[in-house]
């Protein structure tokens with residue numbers, strides 16, 4: 179996780195700016211897509227009631243998912259969805275970093291490489307031959323990596339997709355020179371606040387909630403499903419304890435690795451936990 183954005187002097191002219199004020203006086207915002215499913219951009223667009231407020235507070239200069247209107251940079255805030263999977267991506271993100279005063283990476287793709295990072299353990303040439311009839315035309319890197327592996331990122335917002343209210347809060351914090359802060363406790367806390375019956379205790383299902391950062395509102399356990407770790411590892415993750423508990427209840431290594439190798443598989447904490455499990459097992463049981 180990148181260090182929090184320094185609070186003072188984010189924008190010299192305080193926002194929100196009155197709606198009638200000219201667009202050119204508002205802080206400029208760009209929203210960029212890299213390798214992703216667009217779900218996090220759509221999550222931002224889904225906050226219908228607040229979109230007008232957002233558009234009144236910032237000038238949306240580049241957001242191709244929403245509009246073909248482009249106002250040239252530089253921008254005050256850049257929001258990036260998606261991971262870096264091509265040499266062109268790697269070059270492009272460096273240009274975006276130069277163009278944006280603050281850069282926010284949103285979603286599991288941008289903060290951990292996304293589900294497409296599963297290729298990082300595989301032979302990408304082999305994958306290409308499975309998927310494309312003419313793989314020689316595909317120009318791709320062997321890996322899918324987070325934005326922060328290529329350029330400095332000022333803030334990372336987890337989730338698959340992100341929780342849009344969190345993004346609005348981070349933007350509004352920036353606009354009033356306040357340091358963005360997000361909950362750092364685990365999904366278990368949200369789960370207990372919703373008074374859910376714990377699927378791990380009641381049904382013996384391995385659940386990533388104890389080592390996953392809060393933010394989703396414990397959606398899956400609320401529907402009697404285990405947590406799949408969409409918000410990535412919690413701060414001060416104790417993966418060894420989670421693994422120890424799951425192993426004590428006879429869960430197969432392959433099931434635990436499956437859970438860890440999901441949308442945040444290439445986050446360093448989940449990656450180390452999954453790799454460690456595989457290294458310790460003589461052979462991983464078939465799923």
Ligand code: SF4
Pocket residue numbers: 214215216217218219259260284285286287288292293337338339340441
């Ligand atoms: S993090 Fe999830 S929802 Fe967001 S772009 Fe990636 S795959 Fe889609």
Ligand code: SF4
Pocket residue numbers: 365366367369370374375376377378379385386387388396399404405
């Ligand atoms: S169901 Fe999962 S998230 Fe909820 S309390 Fe149990 S372990 Fe934690």
